[in-house]
Amino acid sequence: MTDLFTLDAEVRTDLGKGASRRLRHANKVPAILYGENQEPVSLTLEHKNVYRAQQEEAFYSHVLTLNVDGKAVECLIKDMQRHPYKDVIMHLDFIRIDAKHAVHANVPVHFLNEDVAAKTGAKIAHHINEIAVTCLPKDLPEFIEVDLADLELGQTLHLSDVKLPAGVTSDELAKGESHDQAVVTANAPKGKASDDEAAEEDTAE
Template sequence: MDTSFEVIAEKRDDQGKGASRRLRRAGRVPGIIYGGSGESAPISVLAHVLNKHLENEAFYSHILTVQLDGKRERVVLRDLQRHPSHPTILHFDLQRVSEDQAIHVRVPLHFLNEETAPGVKQSGGLVSRQLNEVEVSCLPKDLPEAIEVDLGALEMNESIHLSDLKLPAGVTLVELSYGEEHDQPVVAIHAPRVAAETDDEAEADEEEEAE
């Protein structure tokens, strides 16, 4: 992972909805840092700095560095609470990580060769994405920025499942740990709906003529 992120945080003493509203009016976002060997600590960060980080997809799946009271801690972004009607972050959760303990993090899927897949380029099919991210388990040093899904050999009416994904060393998919029945499709190529309906109608006409 070449990208790095550092978040400068301040401890906050006042808690509750009123205190959080005052923080947001002052241009800060309330949050909490927890986990690891340290105690949970209410914190806040500058809203415009956090929003800038959130524009980068990698921020959601990276090990972040939090600077708090002159000390640096390694964390992952565990949760974000957004305002339901406008793009405002109401609260965020950060979880400390340890180098020797596996973490569960959701990472994005990057789809490759969609336009050149045989099912699309040669057969005129449409790509149907079922998932845009997956939850992985790994040590912090092995956390991938994203997982690539290559459609370069995918034909019409074929799909790629979780078990087909090529994972970096040391990385496993949490969903697959629950059993084979959780091996859900990630992406597929299907015939366009109109074309599929036309084929069905043609088959029905042929059957009627045969009768």
């Protein structure tokens, strides 16, 4: 899998919509590399290599290596434009990183033991599928696990309930308690609440 996160790129000087259209016809993807107080660089990558790499979930939160005309540059993918109906990648934005500087990234969430939680009769509702984090590049996780084994009926887990890896902080929680987003809820099945209420009424009578 490691090779998928190393992509060859060429610097391009032929810019503009017409140039980008010609690149796509040649099965290449126009891209731009920026960040770390350096000048942006326009690039070209092979579409087949990018397409294969982006099929891996970790591609979007993994430190990537671009071989730019033979020079290795570490970066993160910041944006990807796709064709509205064709299975084609139209453009990529990469941002340079430095091992000593913290990065911001959206990391996918993996929900564990969802079948265990569902055995209570709960309807599991995912409120978010990724978490915005800040950390050094070496600490960037490919995904964050949320264990639902002990999730009770009617319970909601928030960001503050999620155990993040060492060195990783939540961007939302850094803004204050009011940004403690709901992550997942074990909703009671339809009709359950009314059935319980009916039982209570029968008992009262």
